[in-house]
Amino acid sequence: MTGTHPLLEGLDPEQRLVAEHLRGPLVVLAGAGTGKTRAMTHRIAYGAATGALDPRHVLALTFTTKAAGEMRSRLRALGAGTVQARTFHSAALRQLRYFWPQFAEGPFPELIAQKAPLVSRAVQSVGISPERETVRDVAAEIEYAAVSLLGAEEYAERAQRRSLPEGVDPDAMVRVLERYGEIKTERRVLDFEDVLLVLTGVLGSREDIAAEVHGQYRHFVVDEFQDVSPLQYDLLMRWLGRRDSLCVVGDPAQTIYTFAGASDRYLRRLPVDFPEAQEIRLVRNYRSAEPIIGVANAVLARTARSPIRLRGTDRTGPAPAFTEYADDAAEAEAVAARIAAEIGGGRRAGDIAVLFRTNSQSRLFEEALSARGVPYVLRGGERFFARREVKEAIAIMRAASGRGGTDPLDAQVRAILSSIGWTPAAPGAQGAVRERWESLTALVNLAQDTQEKSALPVPLTAFIAELDDRAEHQFAPTVDGVTLASVHAAKGLEWESVHLVGVSEGLMPIGYAETADDIDEERRLFYVAVTRARTALSLSWSKGRRGGSGRRPSRFVSEIQAERRTTAAAPAGPRSPAPAPVKCRVCARLLTTRAERNRGRCAECPAEVDDAVLEAVIHWRSAKAEESRLPVFLVLSMPTVREIAEKRPEGLDELGRVNGIGPLKLEQYGAELLELVRAHRSG
Template identity: 50%
Template sequence: MTTAELLDALDPDQRAVAEHLTGPLCVLAGAGTGKTRAITYRIANGVRAGAYNPRTVLAVTFTARAAGEMRSRLRDLGVGGVQARTFHAAALRQLSYFWPQTIGGTVPQIVAHKASLVGEASGRLGLGADRVAIRDLAAEVEWAKVSLTTPEDYVDAAARAGRTGAAGHDLPTLARLLSVYEDVKHERGVIDFEDVLLLMVGILAEREDVAAQVREQYRHFVVDEYQDVSPLQQRLLELWLGRRTELCVVGDVSQTIYSFTGATPRYLSDFPRRHPGAPVVRLVRDYRSTPQVVELANRVLAPARRSSAAVELVAQRPSSAAVRFETYDDDLAEARAVAERIGELHRDGVALSEIAVLYRTNGQAEMLEQALADAQIGYLVRGGERFFARREVREAIVLLRGAVRSSAGQPLTEAVRDVLSSAGWSPEAPAARGAVRERWESLNSLVALADELAATRQADMAGLVAELDERMAAQHAPTVEGVTLASLHAAKGLEWDAVFLVGVSEGLLPISLAEGEDAVAEERRLLYVGITRAREHLQLSFARARTVGGRASRKRSRFLDGIWPDAGGGARRPQRAAAKAHTAAFLEDDPADAELFERLRSWRADVARVLSRPAYTVLHDTTLQAIASAKPKDLRQLGILRGIGSTKLEAYGPQVLAVVRGEEVDVEAYLPA
């Protein structure tokens, strides 16, 4: 892919990001607007232009999964060597390297969980605490540390932040707990995850020689999800940078949902002030969701859109199914109805792996699990057993690793099928449910990953094993067939074709624990995040009562006032208007593009007629718009456009290029007999 082809694959705003290679840059990216695409193409463009040495670029993400996905995308663009890591992973790597020369010895053991340490500190103070209280106290310890708050400063800092205590204890008591917690750690000779960042901050601040080495290694920084940065992470970033300004930050203040952990959007919203003259690029074109979903998301967020850094999304996909609003008598009825609707969608062709049920609290999952099990619908709970920890997956990877040499010269797709057949995989899914089906689904996801790598990278068995090793380190699991059950917090960063938001009632959204204007505003943003996970099908529901025959006292969420259909503000009419508006705006931008777009639509109608299929199943309007804007000259340029996969490229590619060239197309001559 040439540089021109690389940039032509982007929309004008994404391209502005990719072409700004030096100095500070702030990208305000709404949900579904292609921010990862923009920043990975920016890195690739910088490497191609010679502005970046890939080994001196550090892309910082907030999850290991996101880091793994970014590295994978960069490899697909032909760029290797870029470091994509979380703040913690990058800091731990540096700490492990510099510890011997700055502190001496080896890095102390890092405790995976604070519970035992917090429990001992609580016991020493005579506080006593059950498991839930220990969890709340541990969260308060984490907040203090990521907020750069010492035990001595805690009372004043917590009061300024509006924190009123935890687990029934007042601020002075919690300050004492923080101090004793540090004593317990010191006595055990261990550190926690926040200490990794704190220690690295201390070393960089005190040792100029170490700071110089780090700044020599990393010269260009990209920080994703910048609205979730804590004061501790920001301080580490500043020390990594020194006096330099080679920093690109990307974020969305409307997706700030982790302030209880110390995250703050102020670094994102204040970026232009802290970096005078820095360009600010807004990504507002939503390629993920239909106009119906986007319109609802904008309406939900509208009352809270006060920050100038907030963006209002503009839908780019064609109009589709209306958002559904459902009210049920009780939680059981809601769960069963959701399971029934999932079954309908699956029978209509929506893959189970492309369906999610999202809720505010994990306690809501149990009844949904039972309803899905009763309907014989497979599911997985996000946050349950990790994919790479499953026995069948571990055994399969051992077999694949052992077949690297013996499969040399054999196509990857064939080799993987041969290997995994010996582990119990078969081309057809077993009729049995339960453990047998789950085992097959795990193995089949490895087969699907092999097919994907063979098609996109021409990978061999060694390449597949290397990809699996990296995915294991990042916990970036392949797609497993089954409905996803997840909390709204756990769903951030993910997307599905169909999303069910259950329990959208007062007491759950906003949660009853949300006190004060800021806390309620964050709950509104949480609903916004849930809505914007959906690509096409979206249903919001709540139950009037908790139990069968219980008192019907629940009310729908205040965030849906004026939106819920029976409130005189049904969403369907404005959504249809939004769909027409975004297409009309495109047609007005450039007469040449508009003329080609209409020719492409006419061609699509002919194809749909010959195939006896709905027109949108051939190519979506947004794909036709992309083609009309890019005007690809060959199959390679066409193939990089969004919405053109290998199957559609093979089926329609020559016809589309003929239409772009202005030629008459005999549709029936192109199509197979």
């Protein structure tokens, strides 16, 4: 029996449903901390172990190199190490390099890691001063246009409604876009968006190449699907072809990159694109203590997206702290003092994070932590292996590897990096000096970890090979220190203790968030920040920069406190009971998904279909499709037709509970369908 398989043991009921769903499209709505990676990896491993999925033909897609590395590690541990787990860009780049000789002339173009130099030239060419902030913001706008699949004319129209970089009007931005493209062509280089764009074009125009890709990859799993851009979705559909073996995992409440072209509409509309898709919700939060989950749910209650209300696992923890300070410096000093006390009490520096809305807020916290000798690491800068000091360090190690050496690996790496200025102690300076030291220290620590895990001496050549592999997958090593990061950079990470700072109006939500949609995205960002914490959470803000009094606490703080007061004022007694459990009317198994509960039976159990109603609805569907000039499945999918014939609804409310009958179809077809059922039902 499949129920006794070891790979299903230890999964909660919803995770197990995900693991067992191996045929057809699947949508997994996974709240923060609900074990989505566990569910996904067990699904792949269980499919491989039972023969339902060939691991050589599975492609698991993520949005960060860290997530891809973690997924590969878990799959290896579960016996599915041959599965490809990559970011969209990594998978696309690998394919593009492989197929390049088949459709292009000459060597593969150089891939630019940073747009800034080329963007700076493009900006200058249209008469705009290439200030650092302007170049950064223009580069972000170029990426937005590319991932949104906008040509010059479409972008020009949309730019009228966007907040453009200061001093750049829509016409100038279009000219920059065009000049940037010309510069890339002149230099024969590609940026990361080009990799996806070119591959998408090749798969759409070369059937032989598309067929080869379809033969290699037949099953797809996509994490963080709420962050998919139009370009990524287009590429995914070309990878998928006419197959439907697709599992997507996401959470609309964690949609925080719409400014960069990401959209959760693909997650929300997947059941429309794939009418056979089943939906499973993961709601049990295993990450955070109950008080933190309470704050998260209070934030979620106000989001415009239909939220997943998290359920805790009775983990205890201190109540989140809400603190106001006189000014920014006082806030930084107090937070640093609390962190020093945490470390003094035994908590690892690497288990603590300070999160803020903008990177400019980090300086005061860097200074305050340095003054107390607390190690820290900045997160969210350029890609680790693209940093100048990292490239220099690897080049020097590669040169030294030819000379051999008998010292342990970590000793060799320390000696080599000391020759370019690395020191065991952190420098007192901040900024670029500190970031350089952190990069080199990460390499030293990785060498030490690598040697400690091996019973035999590790050659320097083997360590360099590991660095090359990590560079290909952009899987950066880490430094053990308090993390300082923007909330956007913290997405997908977690810590025992999180200090969310600068929680005031103008920072969170950010001052330029004016529309209801903008504020809702800021609220989702706040939710992401809160749910990074496992045990302890503190939220703080100041009255002003230097003894000022012009700031107010964030409206999100007021919403949380209002929710707390409402909860405290509620009459004592048990909470409202959960909906009564529903069992399958055929086999009596507990039904856990919405689709199963609506249907009243397991998907595997046979249905008692009224053949006369079934035939009548099928004929009606064909006639309606011809009348409307629509494909029949857009009128009603076949599963919906079967469910109508099975349930034989007697009223609009009952018909509305049939899967695939939404408000629009209920209004369009409800009366006709009920008349069909009444006229043809048996008995």
